Amino acid sequence: MNTKIAYGLILIIFANFFYGQRRSMKVDFRDEYGLISYSYERLYISDCIIREKGLFSRDTLNNNQTTDIFRIVNKKWYFKKNNSWHLFFDKTKQIKSTFIINGVRHKLYWKKVKLRREKSKKPIFELKLTPVGINISSVPHYMFSPSIGFVAIDGENTLLIRTNQKIFTIDDFYSTMSAKATKE
Numbered sequence: 001m002n003t004k005i006a007y008g009l010i011l012i013i014f015a016n017f018f019y020g021q022r023r024s025m026k027v028d029f030r031d032e033y034g035l036i037s038y039s040y041e042r043l044y045i046s047d048c049i050i051r052e053k054g055l056f057s058r059d060t061l062n063n064n065q066t067t068d069i070f071r072i073v074n075k076k077w078y079f080k081k082n083n084s085w086h087l088f089f090d091k092t093k094q095i096k097s098t099f100i101i102n103g104v105r106h107k108l109y110w111k112k113v114k115l116r117r118e119k120s121k122k123p124i125f126e127l128k129l130t131p132v133g134i135n136i137s138s139v140p141h142y143m144f145s146p147s148i149g150f151v152a153i154d155g156e157n158t159l160l161i162r163t164n165q166k167i168f169t170i171d172d173f174y175s176t177m178s179a180k181a182t183k184e
Helices: 002-019 170-183
Strands: 023-030 037-044 049-053 069-073 076-081 084-089 098-101 104-113 124-131 141-145 149-154 159-162
Touching: 023 149, 049 149, 076 098, 098 124
Parallel strands: none
Antiparallel strands: 023 037, 023 159, 037 049, 049 069, 069 076, 076 084, 098 104, 104 124, 124 141, 141 149, 149 159
């Protein structure tokens, strides 16, 4: 009897080691006052494949309605679409692709942002996802770091900054934006 239990435990340990356990973490964003927050789940499927469940949409019931699986290789990000990988981000190329959110196609627009920041010298890029064939007054802008992913969400009236992995402050962001507006 004890031998069967021992073999069972060895089998369970081997299966956990061989197949691995999927890790997940909660990614939180907050405004400067801590009054408004947003979070999503990052699921690590493998060492280089993640699922950003709930980042772009809360609709997680139908996996085909929102693109949220990414592969990261040498700081180049790819997204999964129709069972194949498509380039999502490469700092050396302008990407022309469409992305699905809630069943609606969106065009990707990337722009490098030069923030006046003190905490880090890592490059930050701005992502704007514009729906195809639909006119809306405002779309959120996502601030992105190739090494860690999405670091801020700039809505129409609110800036939400990722609470872990902070690489810039709200003051850095607003001083950059006000300097940019003054030039234009």
